[in-house]
Amino acid sequence: MKLLLSRALMTLACRCLGEGRREWAQAMLAEFDAAVDDGRPLTFAAGCLAGALCQMPVRDEGRFILTSYALALMIMVPIAAVEISSAALGIPHLLGGQANIGATYAQKLLMGEAIRAAGPSLALLLLLSGIVQMRLAWLTLERDWVRAAATGTAVLAAITTMILVLGCLFLDIGQAVTLGGALGIELALIAGLRSWHADLNLPPY
């Protein structure tokens, strides 16, 4: 268990050092075996992680990594969690309990069946959108910008489809539009990160 935790800390320390200091990360990893032989793997790994973390704010690449994680963990994952929980709780939850608010009695009567029929599909679309957003967060951390762009476009298409369907059914689109706006900001931030990453001019990982 101690060895497993130590290896996890070493992996994290190497990730914190980034692409620009990959050789130093490999050097620390190579010394890890000596620390294991000496019976002090955890002390060594914790020290490497502390050293790598302390270096992050003072280096451009470190600041880039911190920003990537902040975007993924503080914006992307929470939005994905909102989507998944909304899908799990059902579409009325996404609509804030105000389904069909703008419709007349006649419209409600006409559209009621259509809304009931569309509900599961919309919930599934929202669930898939949440899951794909989790993947988008992972791709951002992996700096796989090509796949991140394709995934982001797919999520945006899903949310746009949802807004159109909700509008056709005379349902409140307020929360879905907010979600789409948040996704738009998220994609703009990812584009900014991509540009920053290109400016760093790092060797391929």
Place this chain on the structure above:
Amino acid sequence: MIALLHSLADRQWHHGYDLMKDTGLLSGTLYPLLIRMSEQDLVEAEWREPAMTGRPARHAYRLTQKGMALVQDLARNDPALSGKAVRI
């Protein structure tokens, strides 16, 4: 840094873990120091084949000429350093 210079003053190749034990520095202090000294061209590093099979190649470090000049400069005020620097 003085402790590290003291350990490296013999101008032999040293592995990172050996330097940790020799200087009493923790890995979180030693590696940032080695990185900074390497960037300032005070220390050079090279990959060495492992002593045991199945182990990865290890990084070894030694002072550069510039690093040695710094040691000799510091040795004028530090008897501990001058003891090693004389042998070079």
